[in-house]
Amino acid sequence: GAVVSQHPSRVICKSGTSVKIECRSLDFQATTMFWYRQFPKQSLMLMATSNEGSKATYEQGVEKDKFLINHASLTLSTLTVTSAHPEDSSFYICSATLVDTQYFGPGTRLTVL
Amino acid sequence: GDSVTQMEGPVTLSEEAFLTINCTYTATGYPSLFWYVQYPGEGLQLLLKATKADDKGSNKGFEATYRKETTSFHLEKGSVQVSDSAVYFCALSDRYTGANSKLTFGKGITLSVRP
Numbered sequence: 001g002a003v004v005s006q007h008p009s010r011v012i013c014k015s016g017t018s019v020k021i022e023c024r025s026l027d028f029q030a031t032t033m034f035w036y037r038q039f040p041k042q043s044l045m046l047m048a049t050s051n052e053g054s055k056a057t058y059e060q061g062v063e064k065d066k067f068l069i070n071h072a073s074l075t076l077s078t079l080t081v082t083s084a085h086p087e088d089s090s091f092y093i094c095s096a097t098l099v100d101t102q103y104f105g106p107g108t109r110l111t112v113l
Numbered sequence: 114g115d116s117v118t119q120m121e122g123p124v125t126l127s128e129e130a131f132l133t134i135n136c137t138y139t140a141t142g143y144p145s146l147f148w149y150v151q152y153p154g155e156g157l158q159l160l161l162k163a164t165k166a167d168d169k170g171s172n173k174g175f176e177a178t179y180r181k182e183t184t185s186f187h188l189e190k191g192s193v194q195v196s197d198s199a200v201y202f203c204a205l206s207d208r209y210t211g212a213n214s215k216l217t218f219g220k221g222i223t224l225s226v227r228p
Contacts, residue, residue, distance in 0.1 A: 002159075004156075006156070034215070034216075041223075042220075042221075043202065043218045043219065043220050043221050044157075044202075044218055046215060046216075049215070093156050093157065095157075095216075097214070100145055100164065100206070100214065101145075101147070101159060101162060102159075102206075102216055103159060104149070104156040104157040104158070104159075105156050106155050106156040107154075107155060107156040109154075
C-alpha cells in the first residue's frame with residue numbers, strides 16, 4: 001500500500017521549453033503532496049507544499065512563476081517547469097501524505113539542453 | 114528551528130557486519146521520526162518510523178528506537194547484505210501540523226556493503 005508514481009521518469013528538453021511532471025497516489029487519496037528537488041549526492045530540498053483545491057505554498061527562494069504546481073484532484077499533483085534552462089536540470093521527487101507519513105515517488109530526472 | 118544531524122559518511126562494511134548509523138535531532142514539541150532509504154536513481158522509500166518516545170520502528174531487519182532523553186533515533190541492523198547498499202536519510206516531522214507536516218531531513222549517509 002501507499003504507492004506513489006511519477007511520470008515521466010526521465011525527460012530531456014531544449015532550453016526555453018516547458019515540461020510537466022505528474023505525481024499520482026495510486027492506492028490512497030492525498031490532500032497534501034510535496035515537491036522536492038535533489039542535487040547529486042545531496043539531501044532533498046523542499047520546493048513547495050501542494051494542497052488539493054488550493055494554491056501551492058512555495059518555499060523561500062523558489063520561483064512560483066517558474067515552477068507551476070497544480071493539485072486538481074486527491075490523487076494527482078503536477079509540477080510544470082516553465083521556460084526551462086540548463087540550471088533547472090535536476091532530480092525532482094514528489095511525495096504524498098497518508099495520515100502522518102510522506103510516501104515518495106520514484107523521481108523524475110530532468111535534463112535541459 | 115527543527116534540525117536533524119546524521120553521522121558523517123560514507124560507510125563501508127563487509128557483508129554480515131553490524132550496522133549503526135547515528136541520528137540526533139533538535140525539535141520543539143514531540144516530532145515523529147523516520148528513516149528513509151534511497152537506492153541509486155530512485156526516490157525515497159520509507160524504511161521505518163516511530164511516533165512517540167520509546168517506540169521502536171523495525172523493518173527488513175533494521176531497527177531504530179525513539180530516545181527522547183538523548184534526542185536520538187539511531188538505525189541498526191545486525192547483519193548487513195550487499196543489497197542494503199544505499200543512501201539512508203533520517204528525518205522528522207512536526208505532528209501538530211498534521212498532513213501539512215514538512216519533513217526535516219538529515220544530510221543522508223551512503224552505505225556500501227562489500228561481499
